[in-house]
Amino acid sequence: MRHISHEQIKSFERLYRANMINSCSGYKSANIIGTLSAKGVENAAIFSSVIHMGSEPPVLGFVMRPATVPRNTYENIRNNRYYTINHVTENMVNRAHQTSAKYPDNISEFEETGLTPLYRADLPAPFVKESPLQLAMKFMEEIPIKVNGTILILGQILDIYCEEEMMHNDGFIQLSKFNVATINGLDGYAIPELKTRLSYARPKQKLEELK
Amino acid sequence: MRHISHEQIKSFERLYRANMINSCSGYKSANIIGTLSAKGVENAAIFSSVIHMGSEPPVLGFVMRPATVPRNTYENIRNNRYYTINHVTENMVNRAHQTSAKYPDNISEFEETGLTPLYRADLPAPFVKESPLQLAMKFMEEIPIKVNGTILILGQILDIYCEEEMMHNDGFIQLSKFNVATINGLDGYAIPELKTRLSYARPKQKLEELK
Numbered sequence: 321m322r323h324i325s326h327e328q329i330k331s332f333e334r335l336y337r338a339n340m341i342n343s344c345s346g347y348k349s350a351n352i353i354g355t356l357s358a359k360g361v362e363n364a365a366i367f368s369s370v371i372h373m374g375s376e377p378p379v380l381g382f383v384m385r386p387a388t389v390p391r392n393t394y395e396n397i398r399n400n401r402y403y404t405i406n407h408v409t410e411n412m413v414n415r416a417h418q419t420s421a422k423y424p425d426n427i428s429e430f431e432e433t434g435l436t437p438l439y440r441a442d443l444p445a446p447f448v449k450e451s452p453l454q455l456a457m458k459f460m461e462e463i464p465i466k467v468n469g470t471i472l473i474l475g476q477i478l479d480i481y482c483e484e485e486m487m488h489n490d491g492f493i494q495l496s497k498f499n500v501a502t503i504n505g506l507d508g509y510a511i512p513e514l515k516t517r518l519s520y521a522r523p524k525q526k527l528e529e530l531k
Numbered sequence: 532m533r534h535i536s537h538e539q540i541k542s543f544e545r546l547y548r549a550n551m552i553n554s555c556s557g558y559k560s561a562n563i564i565g566t567l568s569a570k571g572v573e574n575a576a577i578f579s580s581v582i583h584m585g586s587e588p589p590v591l592g593f594v595m596r597p598a599t600v601p602r603n604t605y606e607n608i609r610n611n612r613y614y615t616i617n618h619v620t621e622n623m624v625n626r627a628h629q630t631s632a633k634y635p636d637n638i639s640e641f642e643e644t645g646l647t648p649l650y651r652a653d654l655p656a657p658f659v660k661e662s663p664l665q666l667a668m669k670f671m672e673e674i675p676i677k678v679n680g681t682i683l684i685l686g687q688i689l690d691i692y693c694e695e696e697m698m699h700n701d702g703f704i705q706l707s708k709f710n711v712a713t714i715n716g717l718d719g720y721a722i723p724e725l726k727t728r729l730s731y732a733r734p735k736q737k738l739e740e741l742k
Contacts, residue, residue, distance in 0.1 A: 321665075322698060324691040329589055332702065339702030341586035344666060344688060346618055347706060347713035347723060348583065349557025371582050372559065373594060374679035375552035378540055381594075383584060407557055410726065414738055421732040432734065454532075455555060460678055467671055467685060468585035474678060477555060480535040487533060491543065491550030492716050495558060502558035502713050502723050504706050507730070507741065510723035512558060515621065515712075517719045521632040523643065527625055530718065 343505040350501040350509065352416055353382070354404035354437070354446040355396030357425070362437050362446045364429040365393045366416045368503040370405060378477040379460065380405065383470050392425060397473065401459045402444050406451035410499040413509045415450075440481065452483040452498035490530075492517070554716040561712040561720065563627055564593070565615035565648070565657040566607030568636070573648050573657045575640040576604045577627045579714040581616060589688040590671065591616065596681050603636060608684065612670045613655050617662035621710040624720045626661075651692065663694040663709035701741075703728070 329337060348368040355363045369383040384394055397403050408416040415433040423429060430437045430446065437446035440456065447454045456479040463472040486497045496514040504510055517530035540548060559579035566574045580594040595605055608614050619627040626644040634640060641648045641657065648657035651667070658665045667690035674683040697708045707725040715721055728741035 321663075321692045322695050324693065326689045329688065329691070334587075336702035337589070338586045339699075340691070340704060341589045341688065342583055343702075343704035343706065344589070344664070344691065345581050345583040345591050345616075346560025346562055346711065347558050348560065351557055369582055370556050371580055371594065372553055372556040373676060374596075374681055375549045376545075377679065378548070378552045378555070379679055380556050383582065383592075385585075405556075413727065414729065417729045417738060418732050421734045421736075423734050427734075452532075453555070463674060463676070463683075465584060465674070465685070468588065468590055470585055472674075472683065474676070477540065477552065478537045480540070480551070480555065481532045482535065484533050488550075491547035491554075492719065493551060493554035494719070495554065495715050496721055500557065501726075504723070504725060505703050505728075508703065508705070508725055508728045510707055510725045512713050512715070512721035512723040514715060514719055514721045516624065517716075518625065518628045519718070521629050523632045523634050523638075525632075527628060 339505055347502040347504060347510065350408040350416065350503045352406045352408060352419060352435070352448050352451070353393050354406060354448055355393055356400055356445050357392065357396050358399050361426055362428040362430050363392045363396055364419045364433070364435055364448065366408070366419045373474060379474055380457070380477060381472050381474045383472055385470050397459050400444055403457045403459070403475065404445050404447045405455040405457055406448035407453040407495070408501045409452060410501055410511050412450050413501055447481070452486060453493065453500070454481040455479070550716055558713040558715060558721065561619040561627065561714045563617045563619060563630060563646070563659050563662070564604050565617060565659055566604055567611055567656050568603065568607050569610050572637055573639040573641050574603045574607055575630045575644070575646055575659065577619065577630045584685060590685055591668070591688060592683050592685050594681050594683055605682070608670050611655055614668045614670070614686065615656050615658045616666040616668055617659035618664040618706070619712045620663060621712055621722050623661050624712055658692070663697060664704065664711070665692040666690070
């Protein structure tokens, strides 16, 4: 195995280090966050940092770097308090990645990339129509991360919109049914195939495959 | 599409809700965290919440629920300050999942599951020998999440041990080369196939595939 030391990591050129360290945590979620600006501009931005924080209440978090690209997302969420999280599928990968370009504030990434904004009920934020799993979110709290100046945004899941075929009888949502993507590093898009679901683990008890 | 409302989510039976909400964030990383107790017991625990927090310094986070299973992991990290993060591959999935069983404090999950502890340099925490990507970590900070009582643990990557074949010339680590797993929900294990790497996105510029 190759050993990369702390000193080497420090000495790497910026993009080389970003490629490596972004690959280190493992596979990441692929989501488009949809928001609306105070001036009514629809914003879409890809994120690979959405994580499950808890089920009761249903809370998801995501990490943002306030000084970089998706700053509109942050401002819109703080002003408006509502946003959407939409899953990226294999055939949306290019359009989703393109949302990371630095467009001016008055330009909608939906228009520029060809993704379709969709409004549901009275949520003041656009969903991504092409997405098979769409979440209506309400901002809860922002947590500043002192060690590097990032921010963890916490939000509550209000509503779930999901293609019927993805839903199992026990609540499980099978992402592979619609070729939902996962992100490796900064720019790698992979499509997973579900291999198994395993029973609740107990000492000295053989695991079973859930059907 | 099926619409699941906030009221329905609240009313769901506990496991049904956990299955659904755990699937909602998208694909999650599959890692085993290795620690050593004050009494020298080797601990291994699977986590699906490891996330990239930043590359400069190289920081990963993970979320834990102090009241549940992997409490040993928390205590060991707080006592000892060092731990390892090891990626789970397809052929390790059953052993990795089995580490989530509630073993007594004096029992090592390595012994019980057949995973092999490995020590490198003088890090006081076991790596998982079977893993193709292993990280030496140093505890930085714990951040209490008030909304649900979870804790975000931040740690710095000290050393990376990686199979040569996974490493690209630009720093990218290709997880699919060794069939690294990703987690869907509480108990679904999927294996991704890398489809593309896309160039840095700029307005009005066509994306290119990185080779």
